[in-house]
Amino acid sequence: MAAWSHHETIINGVRLHYVEAGEGPLVLLLHGFPEHWYAWREQIPALVDAGYRVVAPDMRGYNVSEKPHGVEAYRIGTLVEDVRALIEDRSEEHATVVGHDWGGMIAWEIAARHPNVVDRLVAMNAPHPAVYRREIRSGRSDQRRRSWYVLFFQLPWLPEALFRTFGRRTIERLLRGAPENPEAFDEEAIDRYENACFQPGAMTSMLNYYRSLFRGNLRSLLPGESRPDETTTDGVISQPTLLIWGMRDRALSPRLTEGVEQWVPDVRVERLPEASHWVQSDVPGRVNELLVDFLEDG
Structure with a gap:
């Protein structure tokens, strides 16, 4: 079992907590909603054993990282800058970026906006974004x-009130209600x-990621649809990319894995029929194999 250490640093004016382990090329792990760095508890040891240095942050608003007020603090350009600055803060010029759910959305964006910062990209x-918009339309x-x-989640106060009212049951339903593996989330995880x-x-900060979608973030990486804070407009991801997809995802259609080659020429798509949205927790062994194999390929 790899030993990891906890740290804090100021990134983009916000105090972020992160876990770090191992030595070697940097791999940055970005979690989704409603998780935090602990989402990668099964992947950190495997990556360290394979010879990588792993950094898994609590993204702004999550867990013990700082929670700036207001929806504007969670715009995609700001979240991307957090990731870029964190890589720089760890004394690196570039890294492999791995993201699940919201972390994956940010990973796509930083790979497009800052291609010199991302060596390889893994989205789970x-x-x-262009494929998502295609399916929505x-x-x-x-x-x-x-x-x-x-x-x-766009509604004011009501989502927070429901989360507070039902408390732990809400978290259990979100996490345990979907995975195909009944052991994916034990009591410690919950x-x-x-x-x-x-x-x-925390809950308002986490929901503000979604609320920011309707404050200018819903635009994808489609040609000609740039934002003032973008550095790219063509949406093409040039880096070697691995897309891992749990096919029993209840929130995201399997069709979102189709046609991604139009935007990502060097992509490998791994569809896992036995896994849900929480793919790295459902089938951690298989995900670890795919990650290490992809990182060591070339």
């Missing part, structure tokens, strides 16, 4: 129905996520 159950896709929760989610200000 996080679609390329398509009359043949059920993704619009699956994305109902994104609209619900305890950790409950403690993180219900810290003062």
Whole structure:
């Protein structure tokens, strides 16, 4: 078992907590909603054993990282800058970036905006933005129905009130209600996520990631659809990319894995029929094999 240490640093004006372990080329692990660095508990030892230095942050607003107020603090350009600055803070010019869910969305964006910073990209159950927009607009896709929760999260105070009212049951339903592996989230994991989610200000900060989508973040990387803070407009990801997808994801359609080659020429797509949205927790052994194999390929 790899030993890891906990640290804090000021990134982009915000205090971020992160876990670090191992030595070698840097691999940055970005979690999704409603998790934090602990989402990577199964991947950290495997990557360290394979000869990599791993950094897994609590992204702004999550767990014990600082929770700036207001939706504007969670715009995608700001989140991308957090990642770029964290790589620099760890005395590196570039890194492999691995992201799941929201972390995957940020990983796609930093790879497009700062291609010199990202050596390799791994996204897990996080679609390329152009593919997501294609499915949302398509009359043949059920993704619009699956994305109902994104609209619900736009409401003021009500989502927070429901999370508070149902407390631990909400976290258990989110995490244990979907995985195909009943051992994916044990009591320790539920305890950790409950403690993180219900810290003062945490739930609003976490929901602000979704609320920021309707403050200018919903634009994808499609040609000609740039934002003032973008450094790229073509949306093409040039780095070697691995897309890992749990095919039993209830929130994201399997169709989001189709046609990604248009935007990512050097992509390898691994569809795991036995896994849910929480793919790295459902089938950690298989995900670890794919990660190490991809990182060591070339």
